Structure formats: structure tokens, C-alpha cells
Amino acid sequence: MSSRTDPKVVVLMGGPSVERDVSLSSGRECAAALRATGCEVVEVDAGPDLVARLQEISPDVVFNALHGRWGEDGCVQGLLEWIRMPYTHSGVMASAIAMDKQRTKEVYAAAGLPFVRSIIADSADVSAAHVMEPPYVVKPYNEGSSVGVYIVGDAPNGPPQLARDMPAQVMVEAYAPGRELTTTVVGDRALAVTDIITDSWYDYQAKYAEGGSRHEVPANIPQEITDACLDYALRAHNALGCRGLTRTDYRWDETRGLDGLILLETNTQPGMTLTSLAPEQAEHCGMSFPELCRWMVEDASCDR
Numbered sequence: 001m002s003s004r005t006d007p008k009v010v011v012l013m014g015g016p017s018v019e020r021d022v023s024l025s026s027g028r029e030c031a032a033a034l035r036a037t038g039c040e041v042v043e044v045d046a047g048p049d050l051v052a053r054l055q056e057i058s059p060d061v062v063f064n065a066l067h068g069r070w071g072e073d074g075c076v077q078g079l080l081e082w083i084r085m086p087y088t089h090s091g092v093m094a095s096a097i098a099m100d101k102q103r104t105k106e107v108y109a110a111a112g113l114p115f116v117r118s119i120i121a122d123s124a125d126v127s128a129a130h131v132m133e134p135p136y137v138v139k140p141y142n143e144g145s146s147v148g149v150y151i152v153g154d155a156p157n158g159p160p161q162l163a164r165d166m167p168a169q170v171m172v173e174a175y176a177p178g179r180e181l182t183t184t185v186v187g188d189r190a191l192a193v194t195d196i197i198t199d200s201w202y203d204y205q206a207k208y209a210e211g212g213s214r215h216e217v218p219a220n221i222p223q224e225i226t227d228a229c230l231d232y233a234l235r236a237h238n239a240l241g242c243r244g245l246t247r248t249d250y251r252w253d254e255t256r257g258l259d260g261l262i263l264l265e266t267n268t269q270p271g272m273t274l275t276s277l278a279p280e281q282a283e284h285c286g287m288s289f290p291e292l293c294r295w296m297v298e299d300a301s302c303d304r
Contacts, residue, residue, distance in 0.1 A: 006038040007060035009297055012076070012087075014045035017068030026272040027065035033290040034063065034297065046071065054085060061300045062087040063293070065272060069142060072269040073099035086300040090268040094241040098268045101141045101171055104240065111239035113232055114262045116251070118173035126170055127162050135175035140167050151175065176262055178253035181219060183233035184270070184278040185246045186292070187299065190230035190237075191281040195219035215277060217284050225252060228261055236266045244299050245270070245292075247278050 011034065013027025014020055024045075031041045042057050044050070046066060054062070062080055064087050070076060072089070074096030080087045090098065097103050101118075108115045121131045126138055130152075138150040138160055150160040152175075162170070180196040195216040219226065233248040240246075247270040253260030270278045274289055282292045 006040065007297060008040040008042070008058075009034055009061045009063050010042050010044050010054060010057055010059040011063045011065055012044055012046050012050075012071075013065045014047075015066045015068070015071050015076075016046075017066070017070055019068035019071075022271060023065055023067040023071065026067065026276070029273045029289075030063055030065050030293050033293040036290045037294040039294070039297065046076065050076075051079065051083060054083065059085065061085075061297050063297060063300075064088050064269065067269060067271070069099070073142065081302050084302055086302045088296045088300045089244045090240075090242040090246070091301075094243070095268050098240050098242065098246075098266050099142050101139075101265055104265060107239050108236065108263055111235055113236060113239070116174050116176045116262050116264065118171050120169050121172050123162050123166050123168055123170050126172060127159055130159050132172050132174065137173045137175055138162065138170055139173070141169070141171040142167075176251035176253070176264070178251045178260060179221075181221070181225075181229055181250040181252050181261075182277050183229045183248050183250075184281040185233050185237040185242075185248070186282065186287075186295070187244070188234070190234045191285045192217055193219040193221065193226050193229045194277055194281060195221065196277070215280055217280055221252070221254075224258055225261060228258060232261075232263060233266075236263060240266055240268075242266070242268055243301070244296055245278060 011027050011031040013023045015023060031043050034041050044053055062085050066072060066076060072095055074092045077092045077095050081092060102120055105115045120141060125131055134152050134154050136152050140148050148166055152160055182194050184191045197214040197216060229250060236248050237246045246266055246268055248266045249264040251262055251264060279289045279292055
């Protein structure tokens with residue numbers, strides 16, 4: 001990153017993934033926040049001409065506000081490494097592993113972190129018969145924002161009839177009951193625990209529709225659970241080799257105490273709007289949204 005006081009920043013957003021609209025929202029708000037800190041900001045909708053656009057603009061830093069495949073799975077990170085432009089969030093390997101939910105669990109296992117049992121199965125088999133004892137959850141193993149998620153209740157419900165646009169292979173995961181908790185890591189610090197309160201479950205509508213969910217930060221939970229969430233999030237962040245900002249999601253069955261806390265996934269590029277979970281936790285810890293975005297720019301790298 002350039003040593004000048006107010007860097008020139010490209011905010012990369014949009015792109016071709018199914019999370020395009022979420023990315024556009026994150027990108028616009030991050031761009032506005034960075035301008036408020038004095039940065040010169042150029043907003044770029046990622047397309048096939050991305051390399052040419054970046055070389056034309058010649059920014060000091062790329063703020064990666066992409067979500068979903070190509071943007072947070074190591075692809076664009078590799079491109080930015082190749083052309084030697086510092087960028088925010090995690091690097092190539094951490095991004096690729098964290099986007100693959102099954103490989104993430106392998107890292108969790110090696111780090112001694114608790115997670116929910118799952119398998120990868122052919123979509124055709126999943127639609128034909130139960131491949132796991134209900135209740136279970138079916139979802140793409142490499143998407144975010146709760147896109148393409150099916151919850152299969154206890155028998156006698158039949159297997160889910162998956163949509164045609166589902167990938168050829170999907171993750172089938174044992175259903176984890178309980179409360180939805182999440183913790184953000186900024187650099188080497190786990191910030192807080194948020195309790196995500198919804199009428200049903202934290203699906204796409206609950207995440208992004210106005211009034212779809214309520215966030216309680218800090219969560220009203222026992223100190224033992226708070227401490228464990230903070231510890232697990234930082235350990236997951238480090239075990240995956242992440243940098244910058246991440247957010248780790250949990251389910252907590254309070255009837256089982258600490259044994260009921262399990263990790264679902266670690267997001268290397270969580271939502272970044274004023275009301276998103278990570279900025280809310282940063283605000284709770286005394287870091288405003290513009291300050292958080294500026295910190296991420298100053299943390300940018302293409303060497304780690």
C-alpha cells in the first residue's frame with residue numbers, strides 16, 4: 001500500500017455471483033464510508049474487463065466488497081496477487097478453504113473446534129431419498145448468504161426436491177438446534193457476540209429484508225459461552241490462515257451448555273453495510289463504520 005496519507009481505493013463490488021445484490025449494497029456503503037475518511041474512491045463493478053479497469057485506475061488499494069463465488073473463494077484474490085495490488089480481507093488459500101464449507105470443517109477438526117456433522121452428496125441422490133437421518137439441512141457447499149438452503153424436518157417428511165439451479169453436489173448437514181450466534185474478528189481481536197433473533201431461521205429474507213431479524217449485541221448469554229465464542233472465532237480465523245476481518249457463525253443449544261455450542265462456518269468477507277453484523281460489533285467496541293473500513297484499507301496486502 002502507498003505511504004500517502006489518503007490512498008486511492010478501488011471498491012470492488014457486484015460481480016457475477018448469486019450474491020451480486022448483497023455485494024453492491026456492501027460496496028456502496030463501504031465506498032461512502034471511505035470517502036468520509038478522506039480516501040479517493042472509485043467504485044468498480046467486477047466484470048471480464050476487471051484487470052484492464054484496475055490497471056487503468058492504478059489504485060493504491062483494492063477494497064474487496066465482493067460476495068460469493070469468484071469474489072471470496074480465492075479467484076479474484078489470485079488475480080490481485082498476480083498484478084501486485086494490495087487488497088483487503090483474506091488471501092488466496094484462506095479464502096478458498098473458508099468458501100468450501102466441508103474443507104473448513106476439516107480445518108476446524110484439526111484445530112480441535114466443535115462443528116456439526118455433514119457429508120457431500122450428489123443432488124440427484126439427495127432428491128431421491130434421505131441420505132441422512134432427518135432432521136438435516138441441505139445447502140451448496142460453496143455459497144453464502146443462505147442461498148439455496150433447504151431444511152428437512154423429522155420423518156415422515158420426504159427428501160427435498162432440489163431446484164434445477166442447485167449444484168451437482170451439495171452439503172447435507174445434521175440439523176443443529178438452538179440460537180444463532182456470531183462473532184467478528186478484526187486483526188488479532190475477537191470483538192463481541194451477537195444473538196441473531198428471527199421468527200423462524202436466519203435465511204436470505206431474514207438477513208437482508210427490513211425487519212427480518214433483530215441483533216442483540218452483546219448477546220444475553222452466560223459468560224462461559226461468550227468466552228468460548230470469542231476464543232473459537234479467533235482460533236478459527238488463525239487456523240484458516242485468515243487476515244483482516246472475518247465472522248464466525250455458531251448454533252448454541254442452551255439446554256446442553258458449552259457442549260451445545262458448535263461452529264457453522266467462517267465468513268472471510270461478511271456483509272459490510274451499516275446494519276450488518278460485523279460493523280455492528282465494531283461499533284459496540286468503539287470503532288465506527290468509517291474507522292473500520294479505513295482500518296481494513298490500512299491492513300490491505302498482497303503478500304500475506
